[in-house]
Amino acid sequence: MxxxxxxxxxxxxxxxxxxxxxxxxxxxxxxxxxxxxxxxxxxxxxxxxxxxxxxxxxxxxxxxxxxxxxxxxxxxxxxxxxxxxxxxxxxxxxxxxxxxxxxxxxxxxxxxxxxxxxxxxxxxxxxxxxxxxxxxxxxxxxxxxxxxQAKDGIMYNATLLEELNIKVPETMDEWIAAMETVRDEAEGDVAPLWIPGNDQFAIGQILDQLSTPLLVTDDDNNYEDELLDGSFDWSNYNLLPEKLLEMQEKDLLNVDALTANDAQRAQLMSQNLIAFTFAGGAFGPDVQELNSEVEIGSMPVPAFFEGDEPSWIGGExxxxxxxxxxxxxxxxxxxxxxxxxxxxxxxxxxxxxxxxGLTNVDAENFYAEYYEKWSHIEVQPYFDRVYLPSGMWDVYATTGADLLAGSLTPEQVADVMEEEYQRLRDEGAEETEE
CATH class of the missing domain: 3.40.190.10 (Periplasmic binding protein-like II)
Structure with missing residues (x-):
């Protein structure tokens, strides 16, 4: 991506x-x-x-x-x-x-x-x-x-959530509430959401996945046509950086979110020091190899708006x-x-x-239980691949990092996204004409 x-x-x-x-x-x-x-x-x-x-x-x-x-x-x-x-x-x-x-x-x-x-x-x-x-x-x-075929969502510590009697969240508000419970019950010893921000693309991944429920899947907040024709009003994106900043201000992110290295993640999860994280499919087996008593679950990305459903993000x-x-x-x-x-x-x-990706291949899957549980949830394509011009992935990453570093406000993040979106669209159009 x-x-x-x-x-x-x-x-x-x-x-x-x-x-x-x-x-x-x-x-x-x-x-x-x-x-x-x-x-x-x-x-x-x-x-x-x-x-x-x-x-x-x-x-x-x-x-x-x-x-x-x-x-x-x-x-x-x-x-x-x-x-x-x-x-x-x-x-x-x-x-x-x-x-x-x-x-x-x-x-x-x-x-x-x-x-x-x-x-x-x-x-x-x-x-x-x-x-x-x-x-x-x-x-x-x-x-x-x-x-x-990709089926991305959010990895979570199923063992920890069960111990704390936390229901797997389906909406953004439920997810934030669940993370607040983790923060309070663990007295700050567990990162509710762990981000390996040493690689800014990890922040970009979060913003890209959350853009889909914010801007596409809810009928009353569907901007597919505007995103595709270039008329999208980027003030509608403000809510996403606002939510990420809210998580930081509520101490729901790891304190080293901007410098943490991905190599630390499996070890920390195996020690019950992480509740939620955006990670690849190999993460669960890696954690279980370190501590077989920690069960790793996979859940779809929560819905932003009432009445909408969560989303798997995937495709190629x-x-x-x-x-x-x-x-x-x-x-x-x-x-x-x-x-x-x-x-x-x-x-x-x-x-x-x-x-x-083939129907004649029956592959066993580490997350089969969770994919079956959420089998009714539709898989949405990666947001940037469909709705954004080439180059916007880096903008996700840099604006997200600047937001967490205090260099940009949510409104400024949206402004930069709009500027780069238009610039890259124009560049793409010029290349096509040539």
Missing amino acids: NKSIFSLSSVTFLLVALTACNSGDNETNGDSNESGSNEGEVTLTFYSTMGEENEIDAFESIFADFEAENPGIKIEGNFPSGSYEDTLRVRMASNDLPDLFDTHGWAKNRYGNYVADLSDMDWADHFDESMEPILKDEDGKVYAFPIN RHTVAASKDSENLEEAKMFIEFLAQPENAKKIAEATTLPS
Whole structure:
């Protein structure tokens, strides 16, 4: 979901990265003969946004199995984590995309002209219906293989909530009340909402997910048309930064919300020091590995307005697409077909603790109990992917951090969001015309 606004420092980084791409570095070189492989052997470059150890281990296991069945093909796996998007942007600009790569939410809108059509593959008949609009167009082109499908909400300490007799909240007011109970009962020892703000994108994630119930799902507060045509009045966004600031002022956030590191989170939750947090699917298993007596639940994002329902936020999470200009396109498609075999698709979906994107794959899921409990709740697409121009993710992150740092008021946050929204829309329109 991340998007980038190019500052001077990021441009410098990109130039350095571009130099590396053109230097023959084997991480960014799609030509197997130049990457040190034996003559006649094909090396496929593979890039993914996956960063959890168990996810990477699952992929490397599949790489090994594929190579064993196809001795003339090697796979060079790359998992650059936070630098993934900048790396892919550089490679896209130089028309040097990897043979295989994760479209991370942008299969159509960003990478659509760069990826091969996968509609002739056997697995394409087994798309989960919720994935088809995201990865398939009206002409039948299939843009990427869906490893899994996102179903984001809020992770919570189910053990702690049960001990404190707190009902899982369904509205914003109930959620704030629940956090106030945690604060009071734990006498400040437990963070009601824990944010790893050392990475500003964690703050952006919260604001992006909460934008959906604020601006889309409630019938009386639905601004879809205005957001899409550019006429949205950003004063309607004020309530979201106001609520985040209210949480801070009521001591509902960890005191180090702007500096805390994500690496601390599982350990703190395993010690019953966190009640709620926005985290990825691997978080629950990580906590249970540290302390099996702490149960981690997953709940939809609370509704802002009375009469509305909570929302799962999701859609495309991890995928594998093939570069249409790859010199090894046939071999790349062979790997995708191998990955789509039910036993392999099951392995990688379970490693990500998310539902598979295919109907013929029955993957066990750590949060199955909670997904079943909330199965009546509709999955909404990530807000920024549908309603905001490319680049707004960074604005979410920086304005949210500035709000918590006291540098911006909620009204000023909305003003900056409006300015950047219009600027980036205009830039996008100019690029389209060119």
